Amino acid sequence: MTTPARTEYVWGIDSTVDDDSTRYRPPHAVAFPVVKKTPKRVYYEYRGNTRFVDRQRLEADGQVHRLSGGWWEADCTVYLTEPAVYRHTPPAPPSLAELKAAMADAHPDRGGTDEAFIAARARYERARTTTPAPAAG
Template identity: 40%
Template sequence: MATNDPPLIFWGRCRSGRRWFWTANEYDGEQIHGWADTPDEASRQANAATVQLAAGRYADVRVLHGVATEQLKKLNAAQRSAKAPKSARTGAVPPPDPTGYLYAVEPGRYDLDDVTWIPGKVVRFPITKTTARRIYYLRPRFLYMPGPDWEPGYVDRQELERHGSVHVPYWHLLFAEPPELPTAHTVRPRRHRPEPAPPPDLKQLKAAMAAAHPDRGGTSEAFIAARDRYVRARRRAA
Protein backbone atom coordinates (compact mmCIF):
# COMPACT_ATOMS: atom_id res chain seq x y z
CA MET A 1 0.00 0.00 0.00
CA ALA A 2 1.22 3.55 -0.65
CA THR A 3 2.77 5.37 2.25
CA ASN A 4 0.25 8.23 2.01
CA ASP A 5 -2.74 5.89 2.34
CA PRO A 6 -4.52 5.74 5.68
CA PRO A 7 -3.61 2.65 7.70
CA LEU A 8 -6.02 -0.27 7.28
CA ILE A 9 -7.06 -1.67 10.66
CA PHE A 10 -9.32 -4.67 11.24
CA TRP A 11 -10.91 -5.54 14.56
CA GLY A 12 -13.21 -8.34 15.58
CA ARG A 13 -14.36 -10.59 18.40
CA CYS A 14 -15.34 -14.22 18.83
CA ARG A 15 -16.35 -16.54 21.64
CA SER A 16 -13.54 -18.29 23.53
CA GLY A 17 -15.05 -20.80 25.94
CA ARG A 18 -17.09 -18.78 28.43
CA ARG A 19 -15.31 -15.55 27.53
CA TRP A 20 -14.89 -13.41 24.43
CA PHE A 21 -11.65 -13.00 22.53
CA TRP A 22 -10.95 -9.76 20.67
CA THR A 23 -8.19 -8.55 18.38
CA ALA A 24 -7.21 -5.41 16.48
CA ASN A 25 -4.78 -5.77 13.54
CA GLU A 26 -3.12 -3.14 11.41
CA TYR A 27 -2.57 -4.49 7.89
CA ASP A 28 1.12 -5.46 7.65
CA GLY A 29 1.64 -3.97 11.10
CA GLU A 30 1.07 -4.40 14.82
CA GLN A 31 -1.55 -6.67 16.38
CA ILE A 32 -3.21 -6.36 19.80
CA HIS A 33 -5.55 -8.90 21.40
CA GLY A 34 -7.15 -9.87 24.70
CA TRP A 35 -10.17 -11.44 26.41
CA ALA A 36 -13.32 -9.99 27.96
CA ASP A 37 -16.30 -11.35 29.87
CA THR A 38 -19.01 -9.99 27.55
CA PRO A 39 -19.25 -9.26 23.83
CA ASP A 40 -19.85 -5.56 24.52
CA GLU A 41 -16.74 -5.33 26.66
CA ALA A 42 -14.77 -7.16 23.97
CA SER A 43 -15.97 -4.62 21.40
CA ARG A 44 -15.00 -1.70 23.64
CA GLN A 45 -11.53 -3.08 24.24
CA ALA A 46 -11.06 -3.82 20.54
CA ASN A 47 -12.10 -0.26 19.70
CA ALA A 48 -9.65 1.12 22.25
CA ALA A 49 -6.89 -1.02 20.73
CA THR A 50 -7.84 0.29 17.28
CA VAL A 51 -7.41 3.87 18.49
CA GLN A 52 -4.05 2.88 19.95
CA LEU A 53 -2.93 1.37 16.62
CA ALA A 54 -4.10 4.43 14.68
CA ALA A 55 -1.87 6.60 16.91
CA GLY A 56 -3.62 9.83 15.99
CA ARG A 57 -3.73 9.06 12.25
CA TYR A 58 -6.86 8.96 10.14
CA ALA A 59 -7.44 5.23 9.65
CA ASP A 60 -9.59 2.96 7.49
CA VAL A 61 -11.21 0.78 10.17
CA ARG A 62 -13.15 -2.37 9.28
CA VAL A 63 -15.07 -4.73 11.55
CA LEU A 64 -14.18 -8.29 10.52
CA HIS A 65 -14.90 -10.90 13.17
CA GLY A 66 -13.12 -13.54 11.09
CA VAL A 67 -9.76 -11.98 12.02
CA ALA A 68 -10.48 -12.76 15.68
CA THR A 69 -11.34 -16.36 14.86
CA GLU A 70 -8.14 -16.78 12.82
CA GLN A 71 -5.96 -15.16 15.50
CA LEU A 72 -7.48 -17.28 18.26
CA LYS A 73 -6.78 -20.45 16.24
CA LYS A 74 -3.13 -19.41 15.88
CA LEU A 75 -2.78 -18.68 19.60
CA ASN A 76 -4.36 -22.01 20.56
CA ALA A 77 -2.12 -23.87 18.09
CA ALA A 78 0.98 -22.16 19.46
CA GLN A 79 -0.08 -23.00 23.02
CA ARG A 80 -0.61 -26.66 22.15
CA SER A 81 2.74 -26.79 20.37
CA ALA A 82 4.50 -25.29 23.38
CA LYS A 83 2.99 -27.92 25.68
CA ALA A 84 3.73 -30.84 23.35
CA PRO A 85 6.97 -32.85 23.59
CA LYS A 86 9.68 -31.73 21.22
CA SER A 87 9.27 -34.83 19.06
CA ALA A 88 5.57 -34.05 18.61
CA ARG A 89 6.02 -30.42 17.52
CA THR A 90 6.35 -31.33 13.87
CA GLY A 91 2.62 -31.87 13.42
CA ALA A 92 2.42 -29.09 10.83
CA VAL A 93 4.85 -30.97 8.59
CA PRO A 94 3.36 -33.55 6.19
CA PRO A 95 3.70 -37.13 7.47
CA PRO A 96 6.81 -38.91 6.17
CA ASP A 97 4.76 -41.86 4.90
CA PRO A 98 1.35 -40.59 3.68
CA THR A 99 -1.29 -42.97 2.34
CA GLY A 100 -1.26 -41.17 -1.01
CA TYR A 101 -1.41 -37.74 -2.61
CA LEU A 102 -3.81 -35.28 -4.16
CA TYR A 103 -2.48 -33.04 -6.93
CA ALA A 104 -2.95 -29.46 -8.08
CA VAL A 105 -1.51 -27.17 -10.73
CA GLU A 106 0.43 -24.18 -9.44
CA PRO A 107 -0.03 -21.80 -12.39
CA GLY A 108 2.85 -19.94 -13.96
CA ARG A 109 3.23 -16.35 -12.85
CA TYR A 110 5.48 -13.33 -13.04
CA ASP A 111 7.74 -12.64 -10.10
CA LEU A 112 7.45 -9.47 -8.03
CA ASP A 113 9.61 -7.62 -10.60
CA ASP A 114 6.83 -8.26 -13.17
CA VAL A 115 9.49 -9.43 -15.66
CA THR A 116 10.79 -12.81 -14.49
CA TRP A 117 8.46 -15.65 -15.51
CA ILE A 118 8.08 -18.52 -13.02
CA PRO A 119 6.79 -21.61 -14.88
CA GLY A 120 3.82 -23.53 -13.54
CA LYS A 121 4.24 -26.91 -11.92
CA VAL A 122 2.31 -29.81 -10.43
CA VAL A 123 2.29 -29.86 -6.63
CA ARG A 124 1.10 -32.68 -4.41
CA PHE A 125 -0.65 -32.70 -1.04
CA PRO A 126 -0.28 -35.73 1.29
CA ILE A 127 -3.40 -37.70 2.16
CA THR A 128 -3.68 -38.38 5.90
CA LYS A 129 -6.90 -40.41 6.09
CA THR A 130 -9.59 -41.85 3.83
CA THR A 131 -13.15 -42.65 4.86
CA ALA A 132 -16.20 -43.75 2.91
CA ARG A 133 -17.26 -40.12 2.36
CA ARG A 134 -14.16 -37.98 2.69
CA ILE A 135 -10.47 -37.84 1.87
CA TYR A 136 -8.46 -35.86 4.40
CA TYR A 137 -5.22 -34.18 3.32
CA LEU A 138 -2.72 -31.45 4.24
CA ARG A 139 -2.45 -28.28 2.19
CA PRO A 140 -0.28 -25.13 2.37
CA ARG A 141 -1.87 -22.35 4.37
CA PHE A 142 -0.87 -19.81 1.72
CA LEU A 143 -0.72 -20.11 -2.07
CA TYR A 144 2.82 -20.43 -3.48
CA MET A 145 4.16 -21.11 0.03
CA PRO A 146 4.26 -24.91 0.54
CA GLY A 147 5.16 -26.17 4.07
CA PRO A 148 6.02 -26.16 6.80
CA ASP A 149 2.91 -24.04 7.42
CA TRP A 150 0.29 -26.65 6.52
CA GLU A 151 -3.35 -26.97 7.53
CA PRO A 152 -5.79 -29.90 7.30
CA GLY A 153 -8.51 -30.10 4.69
CA TYR A 154 -10.82 -32.66 3.13
CA VAL A 155 -12.67 -33.31 -0.13
CA ASP A 156 -15.74 -35.30 -1.08
CA ARG A 157 -14.46 -38.77 -1.97
CA GLN A 158 -17.40 -39.74 -4.21
CA GLU A 159 -17.12 -36.52 -6.24
CA LEU A 160 -13.36 -36.99 -6.64
CA GLU A 161 -13.74 -40.59 -7.78
CA ARG A 162 -16.64 -39.71 -10.10
CA HIS A 163 -14.98 -36.78 -11.88
CA GLY A 164 -11.29 -37.29 -11.15
CA SER A 165 -11.10 -33.79 -9.68
CA VAL A 166 -12.89 -31.63 -7.14
CA HIS A 167 -13.12 -27.86 -6.68
CA VAL A 168 -11.39 -26.28 -3.66
CA PRO A 169 -10.60 -22.65 -2.74
CA TYR A 170 -7.33 -21.04 -3.90
CA TRP A 171 -6.11 -24.06 -5.88
CA HIS A 172 -9.39 -24.26 -7.84
CA LEU A 173 -9.07 -28.00 -8.58
CA LEU A 174 -7.54 -30.97 -6.81
CA PHE A 175 -6.89 -34.06 -8.90
CA ALA A 176 -6.74 -37.74 -8.01
CA GLU A 177 -3.89 -38.22 -10.52
CA PRO A 178 -1.10 -35.84 -11.58
CA PRO A 179 -2.61 -33.49 -14.21
CA GLU A 180 -0.89 -32.33 -17.38
CA LEU A 181 0.58 -28.85 -17.43
CA PRO A 182 -0.43 -26.40 -20.18
CA THR A 183 1.72 -26.77 -23.29
CA ALA A 184 4.74 -24.50 -23.58
CA HIS A 185 3.34 -22.50 -26.52
CA THR A 186 0.52 -21.15 -24.34
CA VAL A 187 3.03 -19.27 -22.16
CA ARG A 188 4.80 -16.22 -23.56
CA PRO A 189 7.32 -14.91 -21.00
CA ARG A 190 8.33 -11.27 -21.29
CA ARG A 191 12.08 -11.00 -21.68
CA HIS A 192 12.42 -7.23 -21.66
CA ARG A 193 10.10 -4.44 -20.64
CA PRO A 194 6.68 -5.90 -19.73
CA GLU A 195 3.87 -5.24 -22.17
CA PRO A 196 0.96 -3.16 -20.85
CA ALA A 197 -1.57 -5.43 -19.19
CA PRO A 198 -5.26 -5.00 -19.97
CA PRO A 199 -7.12 -2.98 -17.33
CA PRO A 200 -8.51 -5.23 -14.57
CA ASP A 201 -12.23 -5.80 -14.31
CA LEU A 202 -13.24 -3.91 -11.17
CA LYS A 203 -16.54 -5.77 -10.93
CA GLN A 204 -14.75 -9.12 -10.92
CA LEU A 205 -12.21 -7.92 -8.35
CA LYS A 206 -15.01 -6.62 -6.13
CA ALA A 207 -16.88 -9.93 -6.44
CA ALA A 208 -13.69 -11.84 -5.60
CA MET A 209 -13.20 -9.63 -2.53
CA ALA A 210 -16.75 -10.36 -1.35
CA ALA A 211 -16.30 -14.11 -1.96
CA ALA A 212 -13.09 -14.12 0.11
CA HIS A 213 -14.84 -12.67 3.18
CA PRO A 214 -14.63 -15.01 6.21
CA ASP A 215 -18.39 -14.74 6.68
CA ARG A 216 -18.74 -16.39 3.25
CA GLY A 217 -16.25 -19.18 3.85
CA GLY A 218 -13.01 -17.34 3.08
CA THR A 219 -10.19 -16.30 5.39
CA SER A 220 -9.04 -12.94 6.70
CA GLU A 221 -5.75 -13.26 4.78
CA ALA A 222 -7.55 -13.95 1.50
CA PHE A 223 -9.98 -11.08 2.08
CA ILE A 224 -7.18 -8.61 2.86
CA ALA A 225 -5.25 -9.65 -0.25
CA ALA A 226 -8.39 -9.44 -2.45
CA ARG A 227 -9.24 -6.01 -1.05
CA ASP A 228 -5.73 -4.78 -1.67
CA ARG A 229 -5.93 -5.89 -5.32
CA TYR A 230 -9.31 -4.15 -5.72
CA VAL A 231 -8.14 -0.88 -4.12
CA ARG A 232 -4.96 -0.76 -6.23
CA ALA A 233 -6.89 -1.51 -9.43
CA ARG A 234 -9.50 1.14 -8.65
CA ARG A 235 -6.74 3.67 -7.93
CA ARG A 236 -5.04 2.88 -11.26
CA ALA A 237 -8.34 3.15 -13.13
CA ALA A 238 -8.96 6.57 -11.59
Protein backbone atom coordinates (compact mmCIF):
# COMPACT_ATOMS: atom_id res chain seq x y z
CA MET A 1 0.00 0.00 0.00
CA THR A 2 1.38 3.41 -0.95
CA THR A 3 0.94 6.49 1.17
CA PRO A 4 -0.35 9.60 -0.54
CA ALA A 5 2.06 12.48 -1.03
CA ARG A 6 1.84 15.17 1.61
CA THR A 7 0.32 18.36 0.23
CA GLU A 8 2.06 21.63 1.05
CA TYR A 9 0.19 24.91 1.34
CA VAL A 10 0.78 28.62 1.35
CA TRP A 11 -1.84 30.80 2.97
CA GLY A 12 -3.84 33.96 2.44
CA ILE A 13 -6.59 35.87 4.21
CA ASP A 14 -10.04 36.09 2.65
CA SER A 15 -11.79 39.24 3.82
CA THR A 16 -14.38 39.43 1.07
CA VAL A 17 -17.50 41.40 1.92
CA ASP A 18 -20.56 40.99 -0.27
CA ASP A 19 -23.25 43.62 -0.64
CA ASP A 20 -25.69 41.05 0.71
CA SER A 21 -25.04 40.94 4.45
CA THR A 22 -26.81 37.59 4.77
CA ARG A 23 -23.73 35.98 3.19
CA TYR A 24 -21.15 37.76 5.36
CA ARG A 25 -18.18 35.71 6.55
CA PRO A 26 -15.63 37.23 8.88
CA PRO A 27 -12.03 37.30 7.63
CA HIS A 28 -10.51 33.82 7.66
CA ALA A 29 -7.33 32.02 6.56
CA VAL A 30 -7.41 30.24 3.21
CA ALA A 31 -4.98 27.49 2.12
CA PHE A 32 -3.58 27.40 -1.40
CA PRO A 33 -1.98 24.10 -2.49
CA VAL A 34 1.63 24.37 -3.63
CA VAL A 35 1.98 22.81 -7.08
CA LYS A 36 5.70 23.38 -7.68
CA LYS A 37 8.80 24.78 -6.00
CA THR A 38 11.93 26.06 -7.72
CA PRO A 39 14.94 27.74 -6.13
CA LYS A 40 13.44 31.15 -6.96
CA ARG A 41 9.66 30.67 -6.90
CA VAL A 42 6.80 28.89 -5.15
CA TYR A 43 3.90 28.10 -7.48
CA TYR A 44 0.44 27.62 -6.00
CA GLU A 45 -3.14 27.14 -7.17
CA TYR A 46 -5.68 29.96 -6.72
CA ARG A 47 -9.19 29.65 -8.19
CA GLY A 48 -8.05 27.37 -10.99
CA ASN A 49 -5.02 29.50 -11.90
CA THR A 50 -1.38 28.86 -11.09
CA ARG A 51 0.33 31.84 -9.46
CA PHE A 52 3.76 32.29 -7.96
CA VAL A 53 5.67 34.28 -5.35
CA ASP A 54 9.35 34.83 -4.61
CA ARG A 55 10.48 31.78 -2.62
CA GLN A 56 13.47 33.45 -0.94
CA ARG A 57 11.39 36.39 0.35
CA LEU A 58 8.59 34.05 1.47
CA GLU A 59 10.96 31.84 3.43
CA ALA A 60 12.96 34.76 4.87
CA ASP A 61 10.05 37.04 5.87
CA GLY A 62 7.27 34.49 6.29
CA GLN A 63 5.06 36.48 3.90
CA VAL A 64 5.15 38.13 0.49
CA HIS A 65 2.90 40.93 -0.74
CA ARG A 66 2.00 40.33 -4.38
CA LEU A 67 2.38 43.61 -6.27
CA SER A 68 0.37 42.28 -9.20
CA GLY A 69 -2.54 41.25 -6.96
CA GLY A 70 -5.59 43.28 -6.09
CA TRP A 71 -6.32 44.16 -2.46
CA TRP A 72 -9.57 42.19 -2.66
CA GLU A 73 -7.86 38.92 -3.56
CA ALA A 74 -7.25 36.42 -0.79
CA ASP A 75 -3.67 35.95 -2.02
CA CYS A 76 -2.81 39.65 -2.05
CA THR A 77 -0.39 38.71 0.73
CA VAL A 78 0.85 35.11 0.73
CA TYR A 79 1.95 33.61 4.05
CA LEU A 80 4.30 30.69 4.65
CA THR A 81 2.27 29.45 7.63
CA GLU A 82 -1.38 29.84 8.52
CA PRO A 83 -1.89 33.45 9.66
CA ALA A 84 -3.75 34.23 12.86
CA VAL A 85 -6.87 36.20 12.01
CA TYR A 86 -8.08 38.34 14.86
CA ARG A 87 -11.66 39.40 15.19
CA HIS A 88 -12.73 42.49 17.01
CA THR A 89 -14.63 41.64 20.15
CA PRO A 90 -16.29 44.46 22.01
CA PRO A 91 -15.04 45.05 25.54
CA ALA A 92 -17.11 43.52 28.31
CA PRO A 93 -19.41 46.04 29.97
CA PRO A 94 -18.35 47.13 33.45
CA SER A 95 -19.84 45.19 36.34
CA LEU A 96 -22.31 46.73 38.75
CA ALA A 97 -19.59 46.80 41.43
CA GLU A 98 -17.26 48.74 39.10
CA LEU A 99 -20.03 51.19 38.21
CA LYS A 100 -20.92 51.65 41.90
CA ALA A 101 -17.26 52.35 42.75
CA ALA A 102 -17.01 54.86 39.88
CA MET A 103 -20.19 56.54 41.12
CA ALA A 104 -18.76 56.81 44.66
CA ASP A 105 -15.46 58.22 43.32
CA ALA A 106 -17.34 60.85 41.29
CA HIS A 107 -19.32 62.07 44.34
CA PRO A 108 -18.69 65.74 45.22
CA ASP A 109 -17.85 64.76 48.83
CA ARG A 110 -14.92 62.75 47.43
CA GLY A 111 -13.62 65.49 45.14
CA GLY A 112 -15.83 64.84 42.11
CA THR A 113 -18.20 67.24 40.41
CA ASP A 114 -21.98 67.29 40.37
CA GLU A 115 -22.00 66.59 36.61
CA ALA A 116 -19.61 63.64 36.93
CA PHE A 117 -21.66 62.14 39.78
CA ILE A 118 -24.96 62.54 37.89
CA ALA A 119 -23.47 60.87 34.78
CA ALA A 120 -21.96 58.01 36.85
CA ARG A 121 -25.25 57.46 38.68
CA ALA A 122 -27.15 57.37 35.38
CA ARG A 123 -24.75 54.70 34.04
CA TYR A 124 -25.14 52.68 37.24
CA GLU A 125 -28.95 52.91 37.22
CA ARG A 126 -29.14 52.01 33.53
CA ALA A 127 -26.95 48.93 34.09
CA ARG A 128 -28.84 47.95 37.24
CA THR A 129 -32.19 47.93 35.44
CA THR A 130 -30.88 45.98 32.42
CA THR A 131 -28.76 43.41 34.29
CA PRO A 132 -30.69 40.21 35.09
CA ALA A 133 -30.86 39.23 38.75
CA PRO A 134 -28.68 36.27 39.76
CA ALA A 135 -30.49 32.93 39.95
CA ALA A 136 -31.53 31.82 43.40
CA GLY A 137 -29.62 28.75 44.49
